[in-house]
Amino acid sequence: MALPVILLNCIGNEHKDYIKQQVQIKNPYLDTMEEDILYHFSLSTKTHNLPEMFGDTKFVCVGGSANRMRAFAQFMHHEMKLTGTPEDIRDICEATDRYCMYKVGPVLSISHGMGVPSISIMMHELIKLLHHAQCRDVVLFRLGTSGGVGLAPGTVVITDKAVDYSFRPRFEQVVLGKVIIRSTELDEGVAKELLQCSNELQNFPTVIGNTMCTHDFYEGQGRLDGALCSFSHEEKLEYLRKAYEAGVRNIEMESTVFASMCRVCGLKGVYL
Amino acid sequence: MALPVILLNCIGNEHKDYIKQQVQIKNPYLDTMEEDILYHFSLSTKTHNLPEMFGDTKFVCVGGSANRMRAFAQFMHHEMKLTGTPEDIRDICEATDRYCMYKVGPVLSISHGMGVPSISIMMHELIKLLHHAQCRDVVLFRLGTSGGVGLAPGTVVITDKAVDYSFRPRFEQVVLGKVIIRSTELDEGVAKELLQCSNELQNFPTVIGNTMCTHDFYEGQGRLDGALCSFSHEEKLEYLRKAYEAGVRNIEMESTVFASMCRVCGLKGVYL
Numbered sequence: 001m002a003l004p005v006i007l008l009n010c011i012g013n014e015h016k017d018y019i020k021q022q023v024q025i026k027n028p029y030l031d032t033m034e035e036d037i038l039y040h041f042s043l044s045t046k047t048h049n050l051p052e053m054f055g056d057t058k059f060v061c062v063g064g065s066a067n068r069m070r071a072f073a074q075f076m077h078h079e080m081k082l083t084g085t086p087e088d089i090r091d092i093c094e095a096t097d098r099y100c101m102y103k104v105g106p107v108l109s110i111s112h113g114m115g116v117p118s119i120s121i122m123m124h125e126l127i128k129l130l131h132h133a134q135c136r137d138v139v140l141f142r143l144g145t146s147g148g149v150g151l152a153p154g155t156v157v158i159t160d161k162a163v164d165y166s167f168r169p170r171f172e173q174v175v176l177g178k179v180i181i182r183s184t185e186l187d188e189g190v191a192k193e194l195l196q197c198s199n200e201l202q203n204f205p206t207v208i209g210n211t212m213c214t215h216d217f218y219e220g221q222g223r224l225d226g227a228l229c230s231f232s233h234e235e236k237l238e239y240l241r242k243a244y245e246a247g248v249r250n251i252e253m254e255s256t257v258f259a260s261m262c263r264v265c266g267l268k269g270v271y272l
Numbered sequence: 273m274a275l276p277v278i279l280l281n282c283i284g285n286e287h288k289d290y291i292k293q294q295v296q297i298k299n300p301y302l303d304t305m306e307e308d309i310l311y312h313f314s315l316s317t318k319t320h321n322l323p324e325m326f327g328d329t330k331f332v333c334v335g336g337s338a339n340r341m342r343a344f345a346q347f348m349h350h351e352m353k354l355t356g357t358p359e360d361i362r363d364i365c366e367a368t369d370r371y372c373m374y375k376v377g378p379v380l381s382i383s384h385g386m387g388v389p390s391i392s393i394m395m396h397e398l399i400k401l402l403h404h405a406q407c408r409d410v411v412l413f414r415l416g417t418s419g420g421v422g423l424a425p426g427t428v429v430i431t432d433k434a435v436d437y438s439f440r441p442r443f444e445q446v447v448l449g450k451v452i453i454r455s456t457e458l459d460e461g462v463a464k465e466l467l468q469c470s471n472e473l474q475n476f477p478t479v480i481g482n483t484m485c486t487h488d489f490y491e492g493q494g495r496l497d498g499a500l501c502s503f504s505h506e507e508k509l510e511y512l513r514k515a516y517e518a519g520v521r522n523i524e525m526e527s528t529v530f531a532s533m534c535r536v537c538g539l540k541g542v543y544l
Binding site: 025026027028029030033036037040065066067097098113114115116117118120121123124125127128131165166173174175176177214215216217218219220222224225226227228229230231235236239242253257261264265 | 297298299300301302305308309312337338339369370385386387388389390392393395396397399400403437438445446447448449486487488489490491492494496497498499500501502503507508511514525529533536537
């Protein structure tokens with residue numbers, strides 16, 4: 001419950017100077033294409049009027065689970081006192097089961113599945129969607145579950161930098177067989193703004209820290225209960241201790257590509 | 273339609289010598305645990321009688337899309353002439369939205385989402401499930417969509433080796449911050465058996481070839497219509513030509529971890 005309440009407190013601030021910009025597509029071919037199909041959203045520039053459907057979007061909130069992102073959209077619908085009943089909101093992507101998407105007022109709520117590849121597909125198509133819809137001043141929030149490192153359960157971690165398994169703030173993207181390194185530092189301004197909102201609310205312990213992104217849930221995160229486990233309890237604790245020393249405060253599976261794509265495309269992103 | 277028909281033709285052969293073995297868990301802690309929770313299936317050794325629910329499983333079929341795996345289970349229900357109506361099959365994982373799972377006779381049909389991390393979580397929990405349920409002689413089939421390389425659309429590719437972006441038959445698994453290399457060669461016996469089934473049916477062009485696994489759908493696979501694109505049409509074709517020369521016949525996003533986990537755990541796996 002902490003995340004939507006903190007977010008809701010921020011909604012009024014949508015015209016802050018630091019979010020006054022348009023999403024930048026980094027693809028010279030895109031605007032020359034007759035049609036752009038957003039395959040995994042089941043939307044297209046030919047079959048849908050994207051500016052009409054999405055042009056007023058100011059906040060995009062993404063999270064792994066489809067049910068949770070529906071519940072979040074219903075919560076926001078209720079809190080923003082929109083007309084209609086929250087239970088009747090429609091999944092805009094109902095023609096596909098890859099992701100789900102709900103729009104309530106200026107808030108878009110989208111699921112992204114689990115892991116870097118899954119959220120990466122969603123990010124490509126979301127960024128194109130915001131571009132085609134001519135959206136301006138958009139802030140992207142990731143609201144997700146993660147495992148805390150050295151923190152009391154329930155603590156909200158606002159990500160400073162997303163780091164890889166070696167605690168480096170970088171994302172390795174393979175482009176036609178070549179590895180490209182991209183930076184994963186997130187926007188400081190929005191993170192601080194959010195921390196301040198949280199502090200004012202008082203009820204939700206919140207910290208700013210690094211988030212470590214792994215590519216699996218078991219061996220990469222030191223779990224002893226996977227189908228494969230080749231390390232001891234002590235080795236696991238040693239790794240988590242090193243992570244903590246490197247500033248890691250939580251571990252999850254999507255942050256590096258989220259942060260790197262936000263940076264490249266000039267999108268203000270917050271990762272919770 | 274090709275895949276279920278080919279598979280159905282194989283169902284009668286469930287007692288082949290090459291599949292006479294039990295799934296091997298490679299985790300010394302697992303059998304000492306009081307309870308094993310399969311978090312992403314919403315199942316547990318304490319709350320569910322796994323041997324009773326799953327003990328007779330002989331074929332596990334997995335694919336990315338939840339809707340498709342439900343349709344596949346309904347198709348198999350119909351073809352195997354089971355009692356009850358195909359439309360009434362129940363999602364065993366309905367308490368979670370991470371994956372869906374249907375059981376029809378000896379066939380288990382499970383969705384795995386998109387990308388290596390997503391299927392990796394499913395594989396860990398599936399292998400533990402088969403172990404707890406004391407299943408024997410199980411064959412695992414992946415039935416999925418993929419992009420063909422130099423093949424007529426609709427051709428079924430049975431994977432020989434899963435290869436990475438450099439066409440190497442290997443999977444890099446990070447274990448507590450260290451990179452471990454695992455082999456990704458799939459079982460030759462089951463692949464040849466499946467090819468023979470397909471040849472007998474005649475209607476479905478089928479080849480055995482390498483499958484390249486990428487970690488994204490756009491930049492890694494040479495698509496010109498992502499939010500980011502830094503290469504030319506010619507560079508894309510050059511990369512695909514090199515892939516073809518290295519034996520790659522299709523490209524998708526989950527094969528390397530599927531193949532490597534099948535090998536490590538002694539599970540006969542076929543990747544379509």
